[in-house]
Amino acid sequence: MTVVQLPESPPERPPLRLPRRLPVRPVLCALPLLLVTVVAARHRAVLADGLGLLAGAEWPWLLAAGCATCLTWPAAACTRQGAVVERLPAGRLVAVQFAAGAANHLLPTGLGAGAVNLRFLAVCGLPLARSSAALALYLLAEAAGRVALLGLLLLAFPGALRLDGLLPTAALGPLLAAAVAVPVLAAVVLLGVRRLRTAAGSFLRTALAEARAVHARPARALALWGGAFAFPALQAGALVLTARSLGLSVPAGHLAVAYLAATVAVALVPTPGGLGSVEAALVVALVAAGAAAAPATAVALAFRAVTVWLPLAPGALTLAALVRARVI
Template identity: 75%
Template sequence: MRKTSLDVTAARVSPALPRRIPRLPGRFPRRLPVRQVLCLLPLALVAVVAVQHWTVLTEGFGKLGTGEWPWLLAAATTTCLAWVAAAVTRQGAVVERMPVFRLLATQFAAGAANHLLPTGLGASAVNLRFMTVCGIPLARSSAALALYILAEAISRVTLLIALLLAFPSALRLSTLLPEGAVGPLLLAVAVATVVAAAVLLLVRRLRTAAVSFLRTALGEARSVHTRPARALALWGGSLAFPALQAAGLVAVGQALGLQIPAAHMAVAYLAATVAVALVPTPGGLGSVEAALIVTLVAAGGDAAVATAVVLTYRIITVWLPLLPGALTLGVLVRLKVI
């Protein structure tokens, strides 16, 4: 078949034509990348939380200026060491070796996330994402996360029981629980446990998922405990973490002249944090302060001084690191570390 002149002309012109029609500038708005939004989200949440707790912030910073600076510096040091202890515990919960500096930066960022989201959810999400980025499968990362939470809870309760046995008069329990409240409290815990067990037994999908997760978690725990270095990091770090937090409160108490023995203040801290562990508030904001004041008063402290101590302690451990932690979180998201 002979080509016509029109076909020849089209063949000559077509290579010069652009393959795609260029987008006119300003015609269609570009979508904001999701990762950039995630980088800015922590800063926005910090602003929201700061506005919500503005009164506490102003009062706490006012109390901060009245304390003895060597003790306040000691409290800040224990706060930094607590992040190191958290990083050691996280490493002990997995067999693979994770990058040290990224792991430490992740714990600092996870602390900020933990105060911006319901208790434990922020830090868990950050660490879960970090482990998966490090190449650990999601199932094993979840098992390592559960192992960390379990080890930290066991260590905190064990430390509290040991101090209560050593100092039985550290807390006046009658001021913490109304008369006759222990029975209903234990009954409520028993009922919740029975209901959860019944749901797992009756719902097949939940039962299957729970059994599968339990097998993975047990396998991960077995692998970790066959390596003495990992087991030492897991349990040593999980014991050091609440001990350093309690030491920070003791240092603030000394800075503001709270007339309570150091061991009694440590017992008050551990009792308060164990009591509010199941309260779903961001970072325990509000609930931790109230519980700490109650337990410090139960330990024999003056209510006004105890309030000042708690506000100053939360300024050092929560509010001062919150903005740098949020910035670190945004940088880690930007660099795709999490």
């Protein structure tokens, strides 16, 4: 009788253990606070000087400047709402703008606020193509409102800026050449690469359709353009009030022109929230508006303390709370 030996069964393998999920959300919650600490440490001298100047300022004017700064977040929320057809939750939208302001000062210009708002629109149910088109429409309206307001103020106060001696004549040629070369080079690259051309064409069609849909509703168009004009006007008002709190006697219209000219000029500098570049541009613009160098520096530092440094930590906390609550 033949005995058939069955093959031995292979030893049992231990069950596969899936790697534990990385704690992404807690890290994202802590990241804004960490970035605030890093930015504050890097700019501690500017921060200390700006906050020190606030101690000697006239508090009624300074409180009014703080109120004008707080109103910029509802103005930004109004513009964001005007860029989409769907109705967004108003309270969360304002909170997101407050948090986006902090993110904007922690990342290169526009990237922080753009990323926060894109995520918020995605949570609200908008597809990426439409939310990107809404972001582009917002940026276009904000830039157009700022430049148009600057043009109107320059017509009202034609002698507001005296640029003689502030900008070397030899620098005008290279600046104009760079201003023309950059968009031309971008257009050449876009037209030369087929994949980029196709993607840009698709995005442009989506953006135009979104813009037509928004402007077909008067309430959305009013929110879009009203907020686009109100936001820089409130920021300029905060500068005027800060200057008054420190006793600067330059006319209010000239101060508003100086602020808008400085922010338009510095928009192409890719620094986080314009940190460093805005202060320098503001000092130059205030001197061009008629202020002495020392008071202009004091006003620029105090203004940035009110509008950037004081809201930065609360904005980062709000951003962390929104991430934790899955609002963004």
